[in-house]
Amino acid sequence: MSAQKVLKLSDLKQDAAVRVVIDDIPIAVVLDSNGEVHAIGDTCTHGDISLSDGFVEGETLECWAHGSAFSLRTGRPLNLPAYEPVPVYEVTIDGDDILIDPHVTKEVN
Numbered sequence: 473m474s475a476q477k478v479l480k481l482s483d484l485k486q487d488a489a490v491r492v493v494i495d496d497i498p499i500a501v502v503l504d505s506n507g508e509v510h511a512i513g514d515t516c517t518h519g520d521i522s523l524s525d526g527f528v529e530g531e532t533l534e535c536w537a538h539g540s541a542f543s544l545r546t547g548r549p550l551n552l553p554a555y556e557p558v559p560v561y562e563v564t565i566d567g568d569d570i571l572i573d574p575h576v577t578k579e580v581n
């Protein structure tokens with residue numbers, strides 16, 4: 473598998489998340505306030521909630537249901553009730569295209 477075109481940069485709004493599903497894998501794609509694009513697993517690890525329906529705050533995406541905020545860099549929740557991380561995906565920008573490989577997650581420390 474390789475990276476697939478999933479969105480255009482122009483499809484994203486700053487500090488907002490867009491849900492995409494690639495090969496049945498739901499991913500939240502976020503343009504942060506620094507203009508950086510992130511891709512993390514879209515399903516909250518506390519419940520079956522789409523994180524892209526939540527709120528972008530700095531470099532976090534907060535679940536609307538119970539307030540766990542997941543780091544866009546590491547996928548880790550920064551507060552309870554969620555305690556398991558979501559996967560983080562490599563994002564490639566090619567011109568106006570955003571490419572993501574849903575089968576390759578980033579190693580984060």
Ligand code: FES
Nearest residue numbers: 516518519535538
């Ligand atoms: S379902 Fe996301 S914090 Fe509870």
